[in-house]
Amino acid sequence: MELQDTIDDEPHLVGPALPPPSVKNSEILDANHVEYEIVNGIPCYQPDHVIDGQVKVFERIGFNDKVGATFLGLGADDKELVIRVAPIDTIPHVVRAEAGFLCKVESELQDWRHFSQVHKIFMTDDAFHMTLYFRGGPTLEQCFELRNKFTFGTVGRLSSDVLNIIRCAHKHGYLLRNVDLDCFHYDAASRHLFMADISSLVKNVTTENGSPTATYSGTLDYAPLAHHSNENVGARQDLESWFYQMCHLAIGDLPWKALRRSEAGEKKKEFRTSKEFVELPDVFHKIAEIVFSEDHSVSEEEYTKLSELTEQIYKDIGGISDYEENMDFEREPTPDEIPRFVMCRDDEIPTIPEEEEPAEEEDNAN
Incomplete structure (x- = not known):
């Protein structure tokens, strides 16, 4: 098609066949099942649904079933997460390929910073899941x-x-x-x-x-x-x-x-x-x-x-001598946006030791 902006992926180019191993975490969330449908082999999780005790769904943000579903959620460790979901019975799938790539990238020091960092990989009866640590910022x-x-x-x-x-x-x-x-x-x-x-x-x-x-x-x-x-x-x-x-x-x-x-x-x-x-x-x-x-x-x-x-x-x-200088789309915060103090609990207030008064010199005149 002359006006087509994107080209379909060939399935044989997508791998790997098996998910990389995940790190087990003893922390789990309380069960909370919210009814959902499975469309194109992908679970359409609803807000507040807890997936296998691993992550609580907040909302769906990616709707292209061809490359898997994407949700935002909260992990058992209170980390904000991006949840990537693929059908359980589709081995050569984009999400599995992403998992293989990201795990490979993490094996090299600092390389993950160019992409995303894997939080956990797990499977349920109806889907393959990969959770990633959420990184905020505009596109x-x-x-x-x-x-x-x-x-x-x-x-x-x-x-x-x-x-x-x-x-x-x-x-x-x-x-x-x-x-x-x-x-x-x-x-x-x-x-x-x-x-x-x-x-x-x-x-x-x-x-x-x-x-x-x-x-x-x-x-x-x-x-x-x-x-x-x-x-x-x-x-x-x-x-x-x-x-x-x-x-x-x-x-x-x-x-x-x-x-x-x-x-x-x-x-x-x-x-x-x-x-x-x-x-x-x-x-x-x-x-x-x-x-x-x-x-x-x-x-x-x-x-x-x-x-x-x-x-x-x-x-x-460009005349940029310091890489940390603002980009064109950045600005310095206003005085109202700069915090003036930091609140903390009573038990977090550092204790300042009292200075001991110098001992009075004994009167040796006696």
């Missing part, structure tokens, strides 16, 4: 809607975050296939982006000659040229999608926005000679030279060079 799309164009200081830092996410996924043998703005959330605590929606990730499987075998899964705006030619995508195409996303953040509307698939492909072929791109700083042209290499694979040297060039965008062009 990149919500941040972008506030301005519809960012300064280079913000573009460089956000693009650096997305590049690190792509590099991490590639390191573990996976492809993103989708860098839509709503896939990424801005974590206000760490002040970095993380990829919350990883339903598009698949293993990076290639043919004997190294050609990619995956299909593109994201918006037409960031689709690589291979997608417009009905070809498969690999690691190189993830970088091409990232490149279009970065240009989008820097210039605002892309020249092919709202065009049909064939017309958008022609515009992308001409983009690097267009007025919009030519007027961008030279560092963008250096990035394009690396991204549009004809090699299917991406070398460590290329990742490193792209990282250095992206850093130049926010440091040299």
